[in-house]
Amino acid sequence: MTVLVLVETETEAEGAAVAEVSRETLTLARALGDVHALVVGEAPPAVVEQLASYGVQRVLVAGGEAYSSYAAAAWATAVVAAVRGGDQVTAVAAAGTPRGNEVLAHVACRLGVAMAANVVSVEGDAPMTVSRQVLGGSALEVMPLADSVAVLSVAGHACDPRPAESASSPEVEALQVEVPEADLRARVVRTEPGEPDESGSLKSARVVVGAGRGAGSADGFKDLVELTELLDNAALGVSRVVTSLGWRPHHEQVGQTGSRVTPDLYLACGISGAIQHWAGMSSSKTILAINTDPDAPMVTKAHYAVIGDLHEIVPAINEELRRRRAG
Amino acid sequence: MANPSTGSGRRVLVCIKRVPDLGGEISLTADGMSVDDSNLGHTVSPHEEAAVELAIQTAKDTGGEATVLTLGSSDAVEQLRNALALGCTGAVLVEADASAYGPADVAAAIADVVREHERAGTTYDLVLLGNDASDTGDFQVGIRLSYLLDRPVVAGVSTLGVSGDRVTARGQSPDGGTEIYEVPLPAVLTVMEGGVEPRYPSIPGRMKAKKIKIEEIAPSGEPAGSGRVRLTLPPAQPSQVTVLGEGPEAAGAVVDLLEKLGVTR
Ligand SMILES: Cc1cc2nc3c(=O)[nH]c(=O)nc-3n(C[C@H](O)[C@H](O)[C@H](O)COP(=O)(O)OP(=O)(O)OC[C@H]3O[C@@H](n4cnc5c(N)ncnc54)[C@H](O)[C@@H]3O)c2cc1C
Ligand SMILES: Nc1ncnc2c1ncn2[C@@H]1O[C@H](COP(=O)(O)O)[C@@H](O)[C@H]1O
Numbered sequence: 368m369t370v371l372v373l374v375e376t377e378t379e380a381e382g383a384a385v386a387e388v389s390r391e392t393l394t395l396a397r398a399l400g401d402v403h404a405l406v407v408g409e410a411p412p413a414v415v416e417q418l419a420s421y422g423v424q425r426v427l428v429a430g431g432e433a434y435s436s437y438a439a440a441a442w443a444t445a446v447v448a449a450v451r452g453g454d455q456v457t458a459v460a461a462a463g464t465p466r467g468n469e470v471l472a473h474v475a476c477r478l479g480v481a482m483a484a485n486v487v488s489v490e491g492d493a494p495m496t497v498s499r500q501v502l503g504g505s506a507l508e509v510m511p512l513a514d515s516v517a518v519l520s521v522a523g524h525a526c527d528p529r530p531a532e533s534a535s536s537p538e539v540e541a542l543q544v545e546v547p548e549a550d551l552r553a554r555v556v557r558t559e560p561g562e563p564d565e566s567g568s569l570k571s572a573r574v575v576v577g578a579g580r581g582a583g584s585a586d587g588f589k590d591l592v593e594l595t596e597l598l599d600n601a602a603l604g605v606s607r608v609v610t611s612l613g614w615r616p617h618h619e620q621v622g623q624t625g626s627r628v629t630p631d632l633y634l635a636c637g638i639s640g641a642i643q644h645w646a647g648m649s650s651s652k653t654i655l656a657i658n659t660d661p662d663a664p665m666v667t668k669a670h671y672a673v674i675g676d677l678h679e680i681v682p683a684i685n686e687e688l689r690r691r692r693a694g
Numbered sequence: 695m696a697n698p699s700t701g702s703g704r705r706v707l708v709c710i711k712r713v714p715d716l717g718g719e720i721s722l723t724a725d726g727m728s729v730d731d732s733n734l735g736h737t738v739s740p741h742e743e744a745a746v747e748l749a750i751q752t753a754k755d756t757g758g759e760a761t762v763l764t765l766g767s768s769d770a771v772e773q774l775r776n777a778l779a780l781g782c783t784g785a786v787l788v789e790a791d792a793s794a795y796g797p798a799d800v801a802a803a804i805a806d807v808v809r810e811h812e813r814a815g816t817t818y819d820l821v822l823l824g825n826d827a828s829d830t831g832d833f834q835v836g837i838r839l840s841y842l843l844d845r846p847v848v849a850g851v852s853t854l855g856v857s858g859d860r861v862t863a864r865g866q867s868p869d870g871g872t873e874i875y876e877v878p879l880p881a882v883l884t885v886m887e888g889g890v891e892p893r894y895p896s897i898p899g900r901m902k903a904k905k906i907k908i909e910e911i912a913p914s915g916e917p918a919g920s921g922r923v924r925l926t927l928p929p930a931q932p933s934q935v936t937v938l939g940e941g942p943e944a945a946g947a948v949v950d951l952l953e954k955l956g957v958t959r
Contacts, residue, residue, distance in 0.1 A: 375868070377868075377869075437873065439837075439847075439849065440846075440847075464868065465825075465849070465850050465866070465868070466868060468826075468833040468834075468849075469833070469837065469849040469850070472833055472834035472837040472838070472849075473837055475834065476798075476834070476837060476838050476841045477841075481796070481798075481921060482797075482832070482833075482834055484826070484831055484832055484833040484834070485831060485833075496923070498926070500831065501829065501830055501831050501925070502716060502720070502729060502828070502829055502831075502925075503716065503828055503831070505716060505720050505927070506720065506722070506729070506925045506926065506927050506928075507925065507926045507927075507928070508830075508922055508923075508924075508925055509922070509923040509924050509925075509926065510920065510921040510922050510923055511921055511923065512921075513921075520833070549846075552846035552877060552878060553846040553847055553848045553875055553877045553881070554875065555867075555873045555874065555875060556874055556875060556876050557873075557874040558867055558871055558872065558873050558874065559871055559872040559874070560869075560871045561866075561867075561869060561870035561871035561872070562870065564869060564870060573957060574957045597958070597959060598952065598957050598958060598959060599956075599957050599958060599959050601957070610888075611740075611886070611887050611888035612888060613888060616870060617866060617870035618870050631955060631957060632952075632955055632957050642928075653955060655938075655948070655951065656935075661937075666935060667933040667935060668931070668933070668935075669935050670934065670935065670936065671935065671936050671937075671938055671951060672935050672936070672937050672938065673937070673938050673939055673940070673941075673944040673947075673948060674937060674939075674940045674941075675940050675941040675942070675944070676941070679941060679942045680941065680942050680944065680945065680948075682942075683942035683943075683944075683945035684945045684948050684949060686945065687945040687946055687948075687949045688949055688952070688958060691949060691953075691958075692958075692959070
C-alpha cells in the first residue's frame with residue numbers, strides 16, 4: 368500500500384528542514400508501505416534530500432499563490448488531489464500538530480471517511496487498526512480505519528525519527544491543484560512574530576529546569592530562571608499549561624506539541640507528568656521532580672523527588688548553590 | 695435581530711461536552727469501552743470554557759445572545775446550567791448517549807439544530823466549539839460541522855472580534871507567533887484555551903440560570919458510532935523514586951545530587 372504523508376517544514380538556523388514530528392510520521396508510514404510526501408509551498412533541495420534519506424519515493428509539491436499564506440481548506444484540496452492522482456494511496460498521514468490535525472479533518476470530511484487523531488501505533492492493513500491517545504493521554508483507544516482511505520495523524524514523539532536503511536532517489540513533481548475560491552474564505556491574512564525562538568538552546572542544554580502550572584503565575588519563574596543560571600548549560604522548559612496561559616513563550620514548551628529534550632538532568636518543578644509532557648522529556652538521563660503531590664505521575668516516574676512547594680524549595684536550592692560556590 | 699449585514703445583535707451558538715474530571719488514577723468500566731466515572735465529577739474541556747467565554751463576550755459586545763448546546767445524557771444539564779449562569783441566555787440539550795456518537799454523528803446532530811433554529815428564525819452568526827474534546831480528542835467536530843453548514847471554519851482560535859459582516863480571529867502560528875484570519879459571517883470557529891480568562895458565575899447569574907427553560911431535542915438520525923473497539927490503560931509501573939526529602943530542608947541533598955551529576959557551575 369502507499370501512504371501519502373503531509374510533511375511540515377521549518378526554517379532552522381542551518382536552513383530549511385523537515386520538522387522532527389514529520390520525520391517521525393515518515394518513520395511510522397515507512398513501516399506500512401511505500402511513502403509519498405506532499406510538501407506545501409516550496410521543497411528546497413535540503414528538504415528533498417532529507418525526504419530521500421527517509422526513503423520517500425515520490426515528492427509532490429503544491430505551490431502557487433493559493434499557498435502563499437496558510438488556508439487549511441486549500442491544503443486539504445492539495446492532499447485530496449495527491450490522493451486521487453497517486454496510484455493506490457490507501458492512507459494519508461500527518462504529524463498530530465495543530466496544522467496536521469486541522470488539514471486532515473478537512474481531508475477526511477471531503478473523502479467521507481473517518482479520521483483518527485494522535486495515533487501511536489498501527490496494526491494490520493485490511494482493515495488497519497490503530498491505537499491512539501484519548502483522555503488527555505491517560506488511555507489509548509483501539510479503533511479500525513476500514514474506509515477506502517485511512518486518515519490518521521501521528522502523536523508527536525510517540526516514535527523516534529529513523530532514516531531508512533538506504534536512501535531513495537525520489538522524483539520531485541509539481542502537483543497541479545485547482546484551488547476553489549471557497550477554500551480561501553478562511554485564510555491567514557496577517558501574522559505577528561512571537562518572541563525570538565530560542566528552542567535551540569533548550570534542545571542542546573545539559574540541564575532542563577522544567578516548570579508547570581505549579582509556578583503559579585507569570586511572575587512565578589524568577590527563582591527557576593535563577594536556578595538555570597546557577598547550573599552548567601541549563602535552560603528553562605515548560606509545560607503546555609504554562610504556554611497556553613501566556614506565562615512563557617511557546618518555544619520553551621516541552622512535550623508532544625513542543626520540543627523533545629534529552630538532557631543529563633530534567634528538573635521537573637510543579638509539573639504533573641501528563642503523557643504529552645512525558646513524551647518530550649522521558650529520555651532524560653536523570654529526572655528529579657519537585658512537587659507538592661507525592662502521587663503525581665512525574666514524582667512516581669522520576670528517579671529522585673522532593674515533596675513540597677517549589678516556591679520554598681527552589682530558592683533554598685539556589686541559596687545552597689550560592690553558599691557552596693562562595694565557600 | 696441577528697443580521698450579518700447590520701453589524702449588531704450577534705447570535706452565537708457554543709457547543710460543549712460533559713466529560714469526566716480526571717484526577718490521577720483512572721479505571722475503566724468492565725467492558726473496557728469507557729472510563730468508570732461513577733466516582734468522578736464532571737466538567738467541560740478548558741477549550742470549551744474559553745469558547746463559552748468568547749460567546750458571552752461577543753453577545754455582550756454586540757447586544758446579541760449566546761446559546762449553549764450539548765449532545766449528551768440528561769446529566770449534561772449540569773454543564774448547560776453552568777454556562778447559563780455565566781451569561782448564556784438559551785440552552786439546547788440533544789438528549790442522547792454521547793458515547794454512541796462518532797465525530798461525524800455529533801457534527802450532523804449540531805447541524806440539524808442549527809438548521810432547525812434557522813427555520814424558526816434564528817440564524818447563528820458564529821458557531822463556536824472546542825478545538826478538541828478532552829475525552830475523545832478527535833480534533834474534527836467543528837470542521838465537519840462547517841462542511842455540513844457550508845460555512846468557513848478557522849481552527850485553534852484564541853481571541854476574536856466581530857465587526858460588520860466579518861470576524862477577526864487570532865490564533866497561535868506554528869512558530870509561536872500569531873496568525874490573524876478575517877472571515878465572512880456566518881462562520882464556525884474552534885477555540886483553544888489561553889486567549890481569554892473564563893469568568894466565574896455570580897449568585898444572581900445562578901438564580902437566573904435556574905429559571906431558563908432548556909430546549910430538549912431528540913436526535914433525528916441513528917448514529918454510525920466512533921468505531922471504538924476498546925480502551926487500554928498504560929501498564930502501571932512500579933515506582934523507583936528516591937525521595938530526597940520534604941520542603942526546603944531537602945536543598946542540601948538536592949545540591950549533593952547536582953554536584954554528583956556534575957551539573958553545577
Ligand atoms: C493533544 C495534546 C497535546 C499536548 N501537548 C502537550 C505538550 O507538548 N506539552 C505539555 O506539557 N503538555 C501537553 N499537553 C497537555 C497535558 O495533557 C497536560 O495538561 C499538561 O502537561 C499539564 O501541565 P502541568 O503539569 O503544568 O499542569 P497540571 O497538570 O495542572 O499539574 C500541576 C502540577 O504542579 C503541582 N503543584 C502545584 N502547585 C505546586 C507548588 N507550589 N509546588 C510544587 N508543585 C506544585 C501539582 O501537584 C501538579 O502535579 C497536551 C495535551 C493534549 C490533549
Ligand atoms: N457531544 C457533544 N456535544 C456538544 N458538542 C460536542 C460534543 N462532542 C464534541 N463537541 C464539540 O466539538 C469539539 C471538538 O470535539 P472532537 O472533534 O470530538 O475533539 C468539542 O470541544 C466540543 O465543542
